Amino acid sequence: MITTIETALCDRLSQGLGQMVNSPVVTWNVLATDIGTVFRKLPGVCVVFSGITGTKAVGSSREKYLVSGRFSVFVANYNLRSNEAVRHGGPGFEEPGCYRLIRCVRRLLTGQDLGIEVDYFRPEAVRPVAGSAFNEKAVAVYECVFSTQWVELALDNGHWPAPEVPDEPDADFAHWHGRIEKPAPWHESSRLAYTPPGAAGPVAEDIIKNRGNDDD
Template identity: 35%
Template sequence: MITTQIEQAICLRLQRGLGRMVRTVKSYNGEADDLAAQIKTLPAVWVTYGGSRVETISGGSRYQDTATFAVMCATRSLRNEAAQRQGGVVLQEIGSNDLIDAVRRLLDGQRLGLPAADSRGLTPKAIRAIANHTLVQQAAVSVYALEYTLRLNRHALENDRFPEPQSDSTHPDYVFTRYQGETSAPYPPFEYLDGLIFDPQAENAKIPLTAQFWQD
């Protein structure tokens, strides 16, 4: 759904933008817990969802989620600590400082093509060291997590209604169709309007109004 779309959109933008700075850009799957198994995949960027704060707006029918995402930048160096931060002499040894700056340049303020995201886009909040110059298989490994928030507006379903069936796999409600959850039939299109226009300055003056609408 929307959280997965955001995570995938972050990964795709970083894959396109970082180019050969990294070997891997992917959703996080516990790689930081076993750095020895990841040593040959570094430098790498891992993306994960970190939860949301939810606020009610508009009398309870609309909500604003402040979703948190972590973008982890993992680098390695066979040289000294300065090379770990600033980069080595070979192309594959990008420093953690440069990789962090590159990720921020690509992500800060981006809305990722999501209509539900507000105008602030991805907002950087903090940069935290997960592993700082940790020795792994004779290489120094550093992992930094860049924390972002993204504010999203969500609309609640009407009482007792289920999501409408969707054929577009990018629609947030497509997951219900895919997994055969119960759905509600779409409302019929608005086709006809009938009413009266009253003139308050003329006694009993009224004009009937009829309008019909067509869909192409």
């Protein structure tokens, strides 16, 4: 799910920001990357998974858990004219400025579910990222934090993953030779029987086939 969310965030921001940024929005840990590499792509935006902040059971079930997670969108810009121009932008088409980029990022993501099975994104803090390397290159970087929630399904107690098709998440266990078990057999039909009180046996019964097995 984390990869799915990151990909969806990058796609929406790339489409929405257009030529405000000099390259498509990608996942990139800007804090762990040499600033010279980032500098060649500015103004730019990147997405980073910031972590899971909480997990709680849904109702009394041990099968479903509601997961809360945070994602950070880093906005980076540079302008050799002045420190103010880095933040406020300038008259040129190539000078959007950090503050305009921040507004546009929040506008594009707030209240969106990105077409995937997550709760609407909620905007949180926006904070500057300090660093001497940034200052030396006339670069300003801001982190825009968003939170969302999604549901994770747990395995039945004592069981192992049982992937059925190659593109499901649990197929990772089979691909990397982890322990798995056979999928449960397909439920083909259900037999219903009605036995009145005192009767020796059922007086009515029926078999209901699973529609997934109908030939027609």
